[in-house]
Amino acid sequence: MPRAGLTADRVTLAGAELADEVGLDHVTMAAVARRLGVKDASLYAHVRSLEDLRGRIALLAADEKTIRIAEATAGRAGKDALVAFADAWRRYAHDHPGRYAATQIPMQIDPELLARASGPRRAVELTYSMLRAYALDEPDLTDAVRLMRSVLHGFVSLEAAGGFAHARPAEESWVRGLDALHTLLEHWPAPREGDPA
Amino acid sequence: MPRAGLTADRVTLAGAELADEVGLDHVTMAAVARRLGVKDASLYAHVRSLEDLRGRIALLAADEKTIRIAEATAGRAGKDALVAFADAWRRYAHDHPGRYAATQIPMQIDPELLARASGPRRAVELTYSMLRAYALDEPDLTDAVRLMRSVLHGFVSLEAAGGFAHARPAEESWVRGLDALHTLLEHWPAPREGDPA
């Protein structure tokens, strides 16, 4: 009987595809094994546990999202870069809802695996380089990066959870929200007197 | 043998407490039943399924969060109200991480139950009333409300997932981010020429 040719990456990919199709919390060892034409016990040669698998899906998603953002922002600057960055983020979440959901799981990921992963780190670095165009000094830059990430992640999450009633298309609020963010970054307020930095 | 005196609300509360203690996805029928000193099968007289229970926890959380925000913002206006609103939101997420996580599950909630719940609707209404102080006209007001909710939810989620490296305390980015949001709301940019509203 020939072998299926499994590997940790192939198991992860199957899990990721399944997550996009049926939702992250319907990704089970049994279902992934079925998709690969294999018995569930066979997966444990490549993946430590279901939690481990979910962590790997999260890291895969981080890598893919980072690549998309890098490609989208390459050669752009200023507001162009901002919009390209944000659109790439949102589009990834739309195209891969299950993978994206995996990125939200609190960091119960195998530390060794996490250390070898470049996706999350590079995503933050990309945000920094994009925002550097706005001439913010630390610690404002860090605060702006965090605000930016909060907006993108929050909008996309609420959208996915059906949080925006259908009155006004989410797309339009998105465009206008990015306009507003751009304006804000150009006029980032100075710390108020009396507040510690 | 005396009875436990269960009801849908008591089961939901036990589930919510458990969610805060051990995380939402460790909330199982069996665990809730143990906590209530009851057999798991007994819960099905009050709750349709595990999914139903999670939906009820989400609605409970929405109600509680709304009440906290309402109390915090009562009698305040302008930036005071904004900060009180945001802090109440974030504090609820910190105090009740499991309940808060439940609010993120896509709306697979029993529609009939949802219709009777006032929490989610009132939370949005409160956001509208708070932002009305900034003299925005529709559709800008709706876009601002959505941006606001995105920031709050996104920040709190990233924080809970350990998304902010410890370099700079999240608290400080939070305060400065709210400063920035306030400024933005005071100077909300007009739609750019050529763009459809």
Next chain:
DNA sequence: AAATATTTCCTAATGGCCCTAGGTTAATCC
């Protein structure tokens, strides 16, 4: 107060899932 109806909670059972242990067989390396 007695009889009835209702509801709560139980026991029993099915099937699915995660995961471990230990055996076979296919690929790989000399």
Next chain:
DNA sequence: GGATTAACCTAGGGCCATTAGGAAATATTT
């Protein structure tokens, strides 16, 4: 080709969700 490594399997234990149907406590009616 023979030995080693690894992939994949069978078997099984334990936990969980859910249903069906029975017994006992409460509520309702007379």
